[in-house]
Amino acid sequence: MASPTVKPVLRTDYQRSVADYWNREKDPVNIKLGEVDGLYHHHYGLGAYDPAVLEMGDEAIIAEMHRLETAQAEVLLDHFGDIPLGGRLMDGGSGRGGTSFMANARFGCEVDGVSISEQQVAFANHQARERGVADQVRFHFKNMLDTGFETGAFDGIWTNETTMYVDLQQLYGEFARLIAPGGRYVCITGCYNDLTGGRSRAVSQIDQHYICNIHPRSEYFKALADNGFVPISVVDLTPETIPYWELRAKSSVATGIEDPFLTAYKEGSFHYLLIAADRI
Secondary structure, eight states, rough: OOOOOOSOOSHHHHHHHHHHHHHHOHHHHHHHHTTTSOOOSSSOOSSSOOOGGTTTTTTHHHHHHHHHHHHHHHHHTTTTOOOTTTTTEEEETTTTSSHHHHHHHHHOOOOEEEESOOHHHHHHHHHHHHTTTTTTTTEEBTTBBBOOTTTTOOOEEESSOOOGGGGHHHHHHHHHHHHEEEEEEEEEEEEEEEGSOOHHHHHHHHHHHHHHOOOOOHHHHHHHHTTTTEEEEEEEEEHHHHHHHHHHTSSSTOOOOHHHHHHHOOOOOEEEEEEEEEOO
């Protein structure tokens, strides 16, 4: 009997270019913040910062930025409610693993992270071994559009600033297969404002910087509905994230993308949105 054909993880030139970007990425804004307490995030922050850190030097600013990024992950996890004992979650686009470890610590559940960056997967699995949770938190070199995991395997899935790299219909089709009925999907993402009639200049600059394709707000709700997800909570986090960007612009790890983010948020062409949706 012929063995089944193994599908490649990276299937398009675009996916290969994104994977190459993240395989080579060693940006201090991700590494230095993670070194504060060993939680490495690949997302932005929420909440007001303590202005006293501006007088205390760069190390204090870095620590404060990391606190705001960790607070963002806590807000995301809050929207899962209660995860059953022995439950299982998936982190779609898991980066270096920060939120996955937080979910495991909070819920006592198993977590599977997936990323198309082999470097990120190796880093996160090393972290899992160092933390002594490798039997509960696992990271996989997989494509979140077609993971190969069994149908109905998860009580919930989240994506934290990763959906701008994929087609939403394909993504939510796969997530609808993976999440058991009654399970939940939670997303935090940047999306452009449909009312502006297209991507603003600032949003286009963000796309170019991260080699991504930011979706309009409406596309999320259409793709979710088309694939059997019903939103239960939608939160505009835009006002809560602006202070983080103002602080980051003053830090030693600023990358130059801070101004486009602040411009896009303040002019209203870009929104930082949380969506929690139940799988029906």
